[in-house]
Amino acid sequence: MMVQSTPQTGAQAVSTSSDVIVAAEGLTRHFPLAGGASVRAVDGVSFDIRRAETFGLVGESGSGKSTVARLLLRLDEPTSGRVTVDGNDLFALSNRELRRQRRRMQIVFQDPFAALNRRKTVEQIVGLPLSVHLGLRGQARAARVAELLDLVGLRRELAGRYPHQMSGGQCQRVGIARALALEPEFIVLDEAVSAVDVSIRAQLLNLLKDLQIRLGLTYLFVSHDLAVVRYMSSSVAVMYHGRIVEMGSRDRLFGDPMHPYTHCLMKAIPIPDPDQERANARARAGGVVEPDAVPVEGCRFRHRCPLGALSPRCASEEPQLIQVAPDHQVACHYPQSPESVVNVVSTAAAAQQSIADPASSSLPSHRSRG
């Protein structure tokens, strides 16, 4: 574990650089469309992931979270921005250096079957990294593969099976075994438990936590499921249409969510409790129908935001991440708790005024609960 003394230019200092293993700085990925426009899949995303922690990345489809995951592993090239691993720029590495670097960073995909080559056996699939990097073949490789299968809780006899002969949960464990083959330090879990049944998901979450403790792994946990992200992560970032809208420690973010989109996500989670669900449905009533297009100017969330319609500032100025607590940042002009949002909206409606000035008494702009 080397301590890098090169300073991080421009990025906000959230932690000392020695315990940051992966950092994204101003990561941007635009996909050009025919006719000059482009899809801004990832737009200026920066965050630090500390060693042995789990960093949760939450968002829905179109948020860019999977694109970020791929960029962190250089499975895609950014339009601009950097990814540093232990202080070294990932995109400045030569092909050879990159292949060596890949040993330390692995990924588990969402679809358990698509992630495995359907024409290969489990032994061949898990053994591929061992062949490529360690030159293992035959008996030696099979032995190591058997150890890995033990590690992820699979019976050794499955080594000769093909993916279509196994269940989703088993295939996902094979994917995890493959990711562990080269003893990496950092694993990206891209919706790794989203495509399996509830009971299997519980098993996989336990397995992942267990492996993290035993092997000292660092995870980037990408998911749309807030409850699972909370269970797994120590730090969380919420993404919306290419930008991070709220980021902080797990307890702060779930204890005191401040961005209207985070509120929206929390109200929308289906809860296996009929009373709670009825309450949530009432809370959701009267919400804004999702538009098809994302605004180009100003805050991307404003068309769906109960406050967005009330303020000209939201329409003209894209909010940047601001610090509302030592471990809590929000990208919103009027961050506040869900209850006060309701108050603000009804007060503004009653007074039929728009929010002209953040200093006006009816609208608090920075407020954290004591």
Added chain:
Amino acid sequence: MIATSGVSTKTLLEVRDLSVSFRANRNVIEPVRGVSLDLPRGRRLGIVGESGSGKSLTALALMRLLHSPARLGGQVLLDGEDLLTLSDGQMAKVRARRMSMIYQDPMSSLNPVFTVGKQIIEAIRIASDVSAAQARSAAIEVLGEVGVPEPSRRIDSYPHEFSGGMRQRVMIAMALSGDVDVLIADEPTTALDVTTQARVMDLLSRVVAERGLAVILITHDLGVAAGFCDEIKVMYAGRLVESAPVDSLYQRPVHPYTEALLGAICQLDADIAQPMTTIAGQPPLPGALPRGCSFHPRCPDAVARCTDEAPSTVHLGPARFAECHFALERAAMSDALTSGAQS
């Protein structure tokens, strides 16, 4: 709620011992084994299960959308008439006018080369004899009802021009166009984002209430079912292992599988320091069911009897049953616990 024979009561749809079987290389596989349920008018029934439980096949069987090599057994009585004995032509009329279905993936259920208007109008005109102009205005109206903005303009858009949530609304519009009595929704929101899912389910709830439809909601998501249904049936290995009104099911589950499933859900207030409660093993394959109770290999409370003897349905009160040898004891215990907690 059981219909007395010979009289058509308010029970709209009665399913008796429905089964779906396949022949494969001299084996017979039965992914759906003996499913029975009653659906009165206005009732929202949820069928909840994991993959391999047979719930989607059940939905397809009710709509008679399964063809050989699938074989259907049992009876599906819609207002007393057995759908399984109808000819293809008669069944097509039923699908247009009495019973319709919403599918999971709107992108593959909507025809990409036709406008949504054309598809909805087609559904309307199959269901009733109206002129093209009347069908078009009815289509615009139903699009508005499901919350598509600017329906008179969007009616001429193609499916790919809509977002996922909007496409699902279009599907719902199509399903409603025939003024049906029963709606079957097969994982209608699984492919959608969480926030979109919430909105679509809210919409479905509103529309169903306005039209007084009876709904069967098939889902793997217990949270979605909790928010929408009046009554829940839990499906495992092709059979309904528990049935209860929605509040009872979530607060006082009886069957060990239901209890374990509820426990395995990762909730927003889960204790981070504790491991998740899991169900050991995996759901059984349709062709390789365990002897006796199909859940016994994974059941923490299994005893010798569970291996030898398949449990029969134990009735626990109005609209409650469970398939477990110990259903009565378990029900008594959980009722006692709940009332104890309340006092």
Added chain:
Amino acid sequence: MTILAAQDRAQSGELVAVTGRRSPLVRVVRRPLGALALGILVLLVFAAIAAPLVTHYPPNQIAPAVRFHGPSTAHWFGTDELGRDLFSRVVYGGRIALGIAFGATVVAMFLGVIWGFIAAQARGMLDEVLMRAVDVIMAIPLIMFSLILVVALGSDVVTLAVIIGLLLAPVTARVARAAVLSELRADYYQAAIAVGASKPRVMLGEVLPNTAPVLIARAAIVAADAIIVEASLSFIGLGVQPPAASWGTLTQQGYQQIFRALWCIGFPGVVIFLAIWSLNTVGEHFQDTLDPRGQR
């Protein structure tokens, strides 16, 4: 979508595990049409290889005494205008026709697969250039193009095989490129890159095995096309030259006797039809029975 897709695959995968996975060939045979086609194909190939064993008369033996005899027990297919046994001529003709088809297929597949693979994984400019080349060649009528090449390069058997192979390579390139493209989008490809394998290794070791079934099915159809092209060229006199005789040459010779001895063109024609039909059918069925439901 992915949740159900994964669950669907789990279900179908489990059902497959229960019912057992059959090799595509076995599944072709299970369908009656496929079995018939395969049988005919095997028969034709066997006859071509074991020609001396299945024929009584040398194909070029002239016997004026038995000119224009119709089909009989002595001469199964009858005799032609020089008294040569037509059955022998057809069997030996098969050697040439099938031989050329085989050679052309090898050339077309080799060239086309490399062409398509390079285009698929290069993308960008190289991809464009290669695929426009495909378009240009395909825009030229097949027979006309082959005429030009034959006149330029000659019409002995090997040259013919190479020429026909060159002509059929572009379509194969397109098929190969499409097959590879769909694999490149799959997660397992990304996973192999993430694991650190080099691109050539991933293409050959991971992608190629997945495209092999499509390509094999394609090869059968290429072979059928090769037979048609060769037969057409020989029919108009620009393919196989006498005294060698392929099926096409036989139809040309038989055409001149069409009112006098219908069997002279009839049998070669029927055999050509059977060869093409059986290759097409086997190829089609092979493709249909690949990738069981749930695997995309």
